[in-house]
Amino acid sequence: MPSAGELPVHLSKGANLALRSLDEELGSVTVILETEGSEGTAVDADVSVLLLGDDGRVRSNDDLIFYNQPVGADGAVHLRDKIRTDHQSTPVASDVVTVELDDLPDDVARIVLSASLDPTLGITFAAASSVTLRIARSSDAQELVIFGLEALSSETAMLFGEFYRRAGEWKIRAIGQGFADGLTALVTEFGVDVDNSEPALGEDLSADDSTSDASAEANTSNPSSPVMTEEALPVEITPVPAGTTRDDTAPEPARTAKVSVRRSTRAPKLPTDWDRTIPADTDADWQRARLFPVAGIGGAEEQERRATSALLAVLGIVREFGRAVTARVGAPAGAVTTFIEVPFGLDEQAYRPDGVITVKRGQREWRALVEVKTSDGKLNFEQVDHYVEIARAKNFDAVITISNQLAGSNDEHPIAFDRRKLKKVSLHHLSWEQIRTDAILLSRHARAADNTQAVVLDEFLRYMEHPRSGLHGFTDMGPEWVKIRDAVKHRTLRASDKGCAEVIAHFDQLVRHIGLQLTSLLGVETSIQPPRARADGTTRPQQLADSGQLFGSIRVPGAVDALVITNDLRSERVGVSIQVDAPRDGRPLTRINWLLRQIPDARDALRVEALLAGGRGLSTAELLGSVRKKPELLVPADGRDIRAFRLTLELPMGTKRNSGTGGVIRSVHQATTHLYAEVVQHLRPWNAKPPQLTAPTPD
Known part of the structure; x- marks a missing residue:
């Protein structure tokens, strides 16, 4: 299994990979298609997903998930809103699809990922400077797989790849096959009934035979490739050449109403199974799907684990955010890599800090241990002291504490610490409010340079704002507030009274x-x-x-x-x-x-x-x-x-x-x-x- 430092895996055309080699418990993925135009020209590709049975065909027209039908398989596949960035010199459009692999019916054998262009625009993929498919783990937005295509030509539809079952496990294969005649030509080859009463987008296939049978052999063409090879597996997505027919004895799936691939100027229709995928009685309980889920958060331990994983994942994904946060703790500018719950030993005792952050720049690698508290959890002197000792013994550069506690200034720490121990290791504190502020500055006022990163950052902010996250920030003046307030009012307060210094610290x-x-x-x-x-x-x-x-x-x-x-x-x-x-x-x-x-x-x-x-x-x-x-x-x-x-x-x-x-x-x-x-x-x-x-x- 690739380590966090080896992710994401870059797939080459024709390569395949077992998902369990990325994460043994991977059950939900987020698919992002990024299409970058050229100077002054926008290329706005639309993602389509096809759910296929063992026969390589859709079970019904409902198995085509695209702009006119954004939800399928009882909500297991969901096409989200499109994101566009037009202020750059080369416009970028992104489509996001969430796929709940564990919720797909057993008779879905393959999930085909494709993209197409609106034929009314009169452009092809040749106008794109790059087209990239990214696969991320939905639970923490960790990017797992990247498959990029460049130097495309007359294609108006692309078959990027597919998830497929093999021996009860999900795998992914990069395909990269183009179609010159648009979305209609692509989807009809998989059994979708297209409504031809509207202007056709092309009936004849433009099959690229070089990517059919040969693609299975592409796995062994690069022996240094980090991905797995498929054992003599024939490529199953090869479209049938024009003029031939499929096996007439194959059972025909039940047909539903024909699908229109023409873009509608009216509101999209609900899927036929709308009453099973969303609440029908009231919209009061509707909740937008979350990239960082809050469901299942119980006690403080689970709350801290979720918050740590979400934060460290976003630090590694969103480059500007990672730089903004790590700069506050003295790290150099560089590539940020993060880990959670890394075990260490000290004086024959086992310790497991909440996380580790590394920043690599050239030959130098800066490293820090991370301790996290959520809700009303307070930092523990003994625990932090142990982590400082571990950092000194392991040649780490810093120890970072994160909690809802706010220090009076950037140079202060909520725990009074012997500075003589910090000659080789620096001790820093970050409040969740400071982290939230850095995210807001980037998200709402500066924006991340990459659209996908902007989406991830916005989702992280949504997570932080939820009450279950435990990241509420400063909300209490402390237990001594009422007593000191009343003593001041009655003029009975003395400077040496217990709680006086604590109230002043809380006011700061x-x-x-x-x-x-x-x-x-x-x-x-x-x-x-x-x-x-x-x-x-x-x-x-x-x-x-x-x-x-x-x-x-x-x-x-x-x-x-x-x-x-x-x-x-x-x-x-x-x-x-x-x-x-x-x-x-x-x-x-x-x-x-x-x-x-x-x-x-x-x-x-x-x-x-x-x-x-x-x-x-x-x-x-x-x-x-x-x-x-x-x-x-x-x-x-x-x-x-x-x-x-x-x-x-x-x-x-x-x-x-x-x-x-x-x-x-x-x-x-x-x-x-x-x-x-x-x-x-x-x-x-x-x-x-x-x-x-x-x-x-x-x-």
Whole structure:
């Protein structure tokens, strides 16, 4: 069986391979056909799947799965939506088909994979720069097989390959045979009744005899090929030459209504067995099929195993995503390969980390052990310590921990660790929120370069968003929150009280959580700025005890200043503010009107402060609704200069410690996003006008 490092297997024309050599328990596969056009020309091929019996013919017309009939065999074969990328210089179109091998009836002996072009377009496969068939394992999107064709000519339909049963096992064979007369010529050779009342797509076959009997011998033409050879197996897909007939004694399968291969301009019809493949009573329970299934997730162990497998698989498949994540832990740019549950020994004890990541660039190979937690699972110091020791003993470069815990900054780790042990091995932490943000940045704002990779990444995001995945991110302020909040409110908190430092750490995680959410929404990397130290140098626990406030700030690239988040536990209010410098010329009223023009849609309850020259803390302040009616309310009575404006949105602080309705996390999120939407994204810094030339005095 090929190892993960040897996958995918590249098949050559005529080669075959046993699926169990790729995965002994492979029961579901995803077939992706990618057709890349040439400069300025799109080649949009359509996948068709034929289910054949032992006689090499369809059992009925329902066994043709294509654009007019996308579901077959009670849902075991399903043609998904087409994906097109037109913004590249060479457009790419992809068709995706899911095949549940374990659910196919026993009388289906072969699954033929083909593709065709719309005859009304007037193009052939010669216009394609490449046509590639990819086979992936549906459970984790691991790419298993690649079969590519280039330098095609006048073909308008291609027979790519087939899955077929041999001795009770499924095998795959690469064929690569072309038909010049389109889809009709191809499917009729397998017994499909085509409706000829419509414009025909071609009745005569254009058989390529060089790919018939000779294809069985192609397996031995390349002795270095990694695929298996078939023992004197005749190729069974050879079309019957024109003018000949099949064995008249062969039983004729039951006929259904003739199939139209003409593209319809109306909505496609439901398959004849629609009431058996989808719920008929209500659409409330309909669920789109998942590349990364969540069904069957039970306890924490299964949840962690699924999350680890899904993440590591996508890191290896989606190159840009793999690079984005591994760059955060110090890995070089290179080819990413991943493994799960690799066994190691240390001091005569067996250990099995959740995964291993390797990045190879040239002759150098960077390696890291991975430990994963999901839901509310917390990282264990002893376990991480053992993995650091294993990494040191095995010359690994790093240990990576992944959980829903958020570190206060990129350089911090949720576990306090002796840095002396990390001279040869680095220790890094990634939160699931950071990983989700990296995926969103690529999926929604940049897009993966490869269409198939984009599909895989989108499916991974769907998996992360499901409650059963356990990848919910930061959702709780911790068990000490209510006790510390009440102590602050009653002014009984002391800096040394148990839980004070924990609440501050959770607030830092909350600020980082908000920053990641803004990154996902805006498509730019925000940064968390450390809280500004007080002039007297008191510690943050003492600052909380004295002021009753928690502070944090987020810097958004392009914004006029950082967003400052203040959580006032005594007044039970959440405030988010931003400061903008006032114009350096003009009267105070002119400067106020300059600000008002930029925030016409901000709510009246926004607090506006005019920061004055002459000393720290000097200011005037009013609510925006009042300033709109009477701007002079902000003009200082003593004529001082207005140096800057601070705009603050305050909301009630939720009493609950979680992210649900009425929770403090939700309150901070709402205040931040509303201030950004109504104010921050509209503010522009003042630019002084260049000095004007004085008009010359007439002679």
